[in-house]
Amino acid sequence: MHEHIEHQTVWGWVIPVTIAAIISILYLRAAARALTSRGNKWPKHRSLFFLMGMGMLAVAGLPPMMMWAHHDILGHMAQHLLIGMFAPVFLVRGVPLTLLLKSLSAAKARYVVGILRNDAVGAISHPIAALLLNIGGMYLLYLTPLYALSLSNTFVHHFVHVHFFMAGYLFCWSIAGQEVIGKRPSVPLRAWVLFVGIAAHAFLGKYMYANILPDGTPFSGTAIREAAKAMYYWGDLAELILAAFFFWDIALGSYTVQKQRVLNAMMLLR
Known part of the structure; x- marks a missing residue:
C-alpha cells in the first residue's frame, strides 16, 4: 500500500528524531550554562516538561510508530495526538523562548522580541486565530479528502505533521503559555477559547465515529471508529492537562497578588 510513502517511513524517522535530540541537548546546555552563570537557577520542572515534550515527538517519529500510523488509522491518530496535542502542552511549559532570550546577547534578544511583537505575529498567536488553525485544521483533514491524499502524497503527508505540531504549539502557548x-x-x-476548543474537538470525534469518516481510505469502518474513539478520549486528556496548567497559573497568580497585598499592608503598619 503506497510503496513510496512506506519507503519514506523507513528512513524518514532519522531526521525528526535527530532534530529532537539536538534541540534537547541545546536546551539543557542553555539551561545549565547561560542561566547559572548569571546566578539564576533554571527550574528543574521546566526542563522536565520540555524533555517530556521532545520525547513524545521522538516517539512519534520512530519507525514502529510511523509504520503503524501508515497501515492503521488508529496508529495515525496516536501519532497525531502525540505531535499535535500532548507534546505541545509540555513543550510550552518548558518556556523555551524565555530560555532562548536569556541565552542571547542583549542586542540579539531585542531583535527577537521585536519580531515577536510584530502585528502579524500578534494576530496569528491570538487565541481565536490559534483555535481556528488548530481545531479548524483537524476538521479540514478529516472531513475532506485531504487525509486520504496524505496517504499517497509525501509532501502532504509531512505538511500535515508540521501543521499539527505548529498549530498545536501555538494554541497551547496562546492559552497557557507563561511567556x-x-x-x-x-x-x-482564553478560558472561553479553551472550552470552545475542547467542545469542538469532542464533537469532531463523535461526528467521525457516527459517520465513519474520513472517506476514501483503505481502512475498515471498525478501524475508523476506533480511531475516532481514541481522538475523543485521549484528546480530552490532553486538553484537561492544558486546562489544569491554565487554571493553576490563574490560582498561582491570584495567590501571588494577595501575598503582595499582605506584605504591603504590613509595611504600612510599621
Whole structure:
C-alpha cells in the first residue's frame, strides 16, 4: 500500500528524531550554562516538561510508530495526538523562548522580541486565530479528502505533521503559555477559547465515529471508529492537562497578588 510513502517511513524517522535530540541537548546546555552563570537557577520542572515534550515527538517519529500510523488509522491518530496535542502542552511549559532570550546577547534578544511583537505575529498567536488553525485544521483533514491524499502524497503527508505540531504549539502557548510578549488576552477570553476548543474537538470525534469518516481510505469502518474513539478520549486528556496548567497559573497568580497585598499592608503598619 503506497510503496513510496512506506519507503519514506523507513528512513524518514532519522531526521525528526535527530532534530529532537539536538534541540534537547541545546536546551539543557542553555539551561545549565547561560542561566547559572548569571546566578539564576533554571527550574528543574521546566526542563522536565520540555524533555517530556521532545520525547513524545521522538516517539512519534520512530519507525514502529510511523509504520503503524501508515497501515492503521488508529496508529495515525496516536501519532497525531502525540505531535499535535500532548507534546505541545509540555513543550510550552518548558518556556523555551524565555530560555532562548536569556541565552542571547542583549542586542540579539531585542531583535527577537521585536519580531515577536510584530502585528502579524500578534494576530496569528491570538487565541481565536490559534483555535481556528488548530481545531479548524483537524476538521479540514478529516472531513475532506485531504487525509486520504496524505496517504499517497509525501509532501502532504509531512505538511500535515508540521501543521499539527505548529498549530498545536501555538494554541497551547496562546492559552497557557507563561511567556508573555506584548499585551496578553484576558483570562475570560482564553478560558472561553479553551472550552470552545475542547467542545469542538469532542464533537469532531463523535461526528467521525457516527459517520465513519474520513472517506476514501483503505481502512475498515471498525478501524475508523476506533480511531475516532481514541481522538475523543485521549484528546480530552490532553486538553484537561492544558486546562489544569491554565487554571493553576490563574490560582498561582491570584495567590501571588494577595501575598503582595499582605506584605504591603504590613509595611504600612510599621
